[in-house]
Amino acid sequence: MVAAVKTTGVDGPLFKRALLGSLNWLASNHEEVNRLNVFPVPDGDTGTNMLLTLQSAVEDVKQSNAAEVSKIAKLASHGSLMGARGNSGVILSQIFRGFARAVEGKSSLTPAELAAAFEEAANAAYRAVNKPTEGTILTVAREAGRAAATAASSPDANVPRVIAAAAAGARAAVQKTPSQLQILRDAGVVDAGGFGLQLILEGMLKSVEETEPSLAAMMDTNRSISPASQVSMALPEGGWGYCTEFLIEGANLDLDVIRGEIEAMGNSVLVVGEPELVKVHVHTDDPTSVINLAGRYGKLMKLNVGDMSTQHRRILETEGAGTGTRPPRPNGVGVVAVVAGRGLVEIFRGLGVDAIIEGGQTMNPSTQDMLTAIESVPYDEVILLPNNGNVIAAAKQVIGVTKKKVHVVDTRSVPQGVSAVVAFRPEKPASENLSAMKAEAERVQTIEVTHAVRDTRSNGLRVKKGDVIGLINDRLEFAGDDYAEVVNKALGKLGPGSYELVTVYRGEQASDDELAKLESEIRSSYPSLEVEVQQGGQQHYPFILSVE
Amino acid sequence: MTRSFAVVTDSTADLPDEWRDRYDIEVVPLKVIFGKETFRDRVDMTDEEFFRRLAVSNTLPTTSAPSPGEFAEVYRRLSKDHEGCISIHIGAKLSATAESARIGAASVEGFEVNVIDSQTVSMPIAFLCRIAAESGTLQQAVAAVEQRVPKCRVLALLDSLRYLEMGGRLSRAGAMIGTMLDLKPLLLVAEEAQIKPVDRVRTRSRAISRMIEFFRSEQPVEYVGVMHAEAKEEAERIAADLQKEFPDQQQIPLGQIGSVLGTHAGPKALGIVYIKK
Numbered sequence: 001m002v003a004a005v006k007t008t009g010v011d012g013p014l015f016k017r018a019l020l021g022s023l024n025w026l027a028s029n030h031e032e033v034n035r036l037n038v039f040p041v042p043d044g045d046t047g048t049n050m051l052l053t054l055q056s057a058v059e060d061v062k063q064s065n066a067a068e069v070s071k072i073a074k075l076a077s078h079g080s081l082m083g084a085r086g087n088s089g090v091i092l093s094q095i096f097r098g099f100a101r102a103v104e105g106k107s108s109l110t111p112a113e114l115a116a117a118f119e120e121a122a123n124a125a126y127r128a129v130n131k132p133t134e135g136t137i138l139t140v141a142r143e144a145g146r147a148a149a150t151a152a153s154s155p156d157a158n159v160p161r162v163i164a165a166a167a168a169g170a171r172a173a174v175q176k177t178p179s180q181l182q183i184l185r186d187a188g189v190v191d192a193g194g195f196g197l198q199l200i201l202e203g204m205l206k207s208v209e210e211t212e213p214s215l216a217a218m219m220d221t222n223r224s225i226s227p228a229s230q231v232s233m234a235l236p237e238g239g240w241g242y243c244t245e246f247l248i249e250g251a252n253l254d255l256d257v258i259r260g261e262i263e264a265m266g267n268s269v270l271v272v273g274e275p276e277l278v279k280v281h282v283h284t285d286d287p288t289s290v291i292n293l294a295g296r297y298g299k300l301m302k303l304n305v306g307d308m309s310t311q312h313r314r315i316l317e318t319e320g321a322g323t324g325t326r327p328p329r330p331n332g333v334g335v336v337a338v339v340a341g342r343g344l345v346e347i348f349r350g351l352g353v354d355a356i357i358e359g360g361q362t363m364n365p366s367t368q369d370m371l372t373a374i375e376s377v378p379y380d381e382v383i384l385l386p387n388n389g390n391v392i393a394a395a396k397q398v399i400g401v402t403k404k405k406v407h408v409v410d411t412r413s414v415p416q417g418v419s420a421v422v423a424f425r426p427e428k429p430a431s432e433n434l435s436a437m438k439a440e441a442e443r444v445q446t447i448e449v450t451h452a453v454r455d456t457r458s459n460g461l462r463v464k465k466g467d468v469i470g471l472i473n474d475r476l477e478f479a480g481d482d483y484a485e486v487v488n489k490a491l492g493k494l495g496p497g498s499y500e501l502v503t504v505y506r507g508e509q510a511s512d513d514e515l516a517k518l519e520s521e522i523r524s525s526y527p528s529l530e531v532e533v534q535q536g537g538q539q540h541y542p543f544i545l546s547v548e
Numbered sequence: 549m550t551r552s553f554a555v556v557t558d559s560t561a562d563l564p565d566e567w568r569d570r571y572d573i574e575v576v577p578l579k580v581i582f583g584k585e586t587f588r589d590r591v592d593m594t595d596e597e598f599f600r601r602l603a604v605s606n607t608l609p610t611t612s613a614p615s616p617g618e619f620a621e622v623y624r625r626l627s628k629d630h631e632g633c634i635s636i637h638i639g640a641k642l643s644a645t646a647e648s649a650r651i652g653a654a655s656v657e658g659f660e661v662n663v664i665d666s667q668t669v670s671m672p673i674a675f676l677c678r679i680a681a682e683s684g685t686l687q688q689a690v691a692a693v694e695q696r697v698p699k700c701r702v703l704a705l706l707d708s709l710r711y712l713e714m715g716g717r718l719s720r721a722g723a724m725i726g727t728m729l730d731l732k733p734l735l736l737v738a739e740e741a742q743i744k745p746v747d748r749v750r751t752r753s754r755a756i757s758r759m760i761e762f763f764r765s766e767q768p769v770e771y772v773g774v775m776h777a778e779a780k781e782e783a784e785r786i787a788a789d790l791q792k793e794f795p796d797q798q799q800i801p802l803g804q805i806g807s808v809l810g811t812h813a814g815p816k817a818l819g820i821v822y823i824k825k
Contacts, residue, residue, distance in 0.1 A: 347729060350729070351729070418729070419750065422729075422731065422748055422749070422750060425747065500751050500752070500753060501750060501751045503729070503750075530751075532729075532730055534729065548750055548751055548754075
């Protein structure tokens, strides 16, 4: 093992370097993590979610020259918390949080302290999860910590050896995950989140072992080749272009300085206005960083982030804010929802939702995205509807980072979200609304129809990539080659006798003929059910149905 | 019947025929206008015919108040064998009928007419008429009715937003009613004819149980009725359920939603009407 780093302890600069190294390594390999996803549905990919979370963790770190490891760890903890996406991203943020707590007040870490911090990071992640499952990123974090502790207790322990042991411990634990989790065994893969954590530790190891010139260059805070843009280039083509627009309200704003900074983060830059109010427009791969940067100059208004490619994620401003078109809300409670698809956005808006974070299925919004939307509504108490199982954890993180009182109703699907919003009563206090919304969300049954994105075996079904698959309440139940057939089977399984209304949310991919066929088959097979069709416009899911 | 005073109302009271006969109540019809055709409400056109036409009509029918002259004619006729009358009408915020009655009454000399703005619509007015008819004197009738005016409620479950929207009777934003989903709104016509959204539900059976739930929270009440627009079976079931739950209530009458309320509520609407104690 080459110990090229002279320091015997982990100080600020070394930890910063380790983080940049892990970001670089995860960025080069995150697609491999994505391929490990067990579920055949188009969903937020673990690798992408972890990468975006880590990118956010490193965002502020790369601007910092702090000498103390505690300061760098704190920046990473905060950054990952705000950028957390998906369940694995949220757990990663908790790992950073535990690490930061463990090193609080320390300027440098001995090998033993580093190992202890790894162990505490794993403990913190366990504590953050309601029902910890073995065979996941949690197990991997714990095994990495244990291996680090063993290495640290040896007489010739040093920092690279402790990190190497942690990475090796992680790797061994990842290999064991299929023996711990049936779903991994069925699909013949290792746990994606655990593998992501292994890559992060390996990236740290590389950065402390090697002194590549490229790595040194990366550490300069040269904006044009910031790690973020390197990461973006490693991401799939055709995506990641966000049209980002907002106003900055402040005092003595220097347009040239702001323009210079924004220009380093994207193209098509437009920065115009006056010292008190500046309008910014930029096409960027990293709207979060642009927003964070601009937020340092003043108050941001009219924030709008629109995706220019296939995936839409916009933080839509509330139409009622300031315009007075909405009547006052007697209970002072706002509602914010995560929704994807033009029609669905309209439906949620029409039901009185104050702000919408566009996203959900494949692009999970970060804690920061949700926070921004929550801050934009004119209420101090806000109910947040994630509308996707993989967004719930990141949504819950918002609770700790805003002064507003935020409640998350655990809506796992569009139909659950709609039912929850329908139950919202503006004249009733939040507590009453929360229980009513929760009860209504649980009452509705969700059928989702999509195409398998990978071959797999799940819930006893063998599916091939491209097959039509039907999920009832997130559980894969049917596969076939026809939407109507799969939906009919799903309705049969639910038992149509106990329901009266089926609402069909038609996705972008579904043709008129497919819709007509689906409708007529439901009507002829289940004549007692009322069928209502709505244009959802969602991607990836040709049909989402609510049954109630 | 040898009551010294007369009881007058208008066709929006949705007064059951049986009460009309039993209590000898005078009903002045409003006019329902479908395009170029004008009908006297419940005289030239039955409620059934009205809903048949409404379902196939692209535009909403309009209603117009009886003229002052028509009221004057009725009062003049009644003045022959009554000392005075109580004339109870649809809320003045909803229709010009009460105002028309007032003007008509002013032109009939020597006959005391007490025009009551019921601040409500539909069958609660019928209850007020019954209360008046059961009073011993005109004075007592006026007092009994006026005391109950602010307590009249119509809890309406609409099957569709279409009619309410076409009629422009309610701010959709105020009701938190989305433009997209076909929601079943539950609305309350409270005192001063205020229309308040109570709830919004996706399915009819849930909406009915919510309606009953809300009614439960309104206790104590007197004079309960169940109304419907072409949904008699459901109304009968609701009435039977309420009768079971509130055995102290007198026989809960069933009423047909007439054209005025029906124009805005639309077919298949259901309602529980009551007067709060």
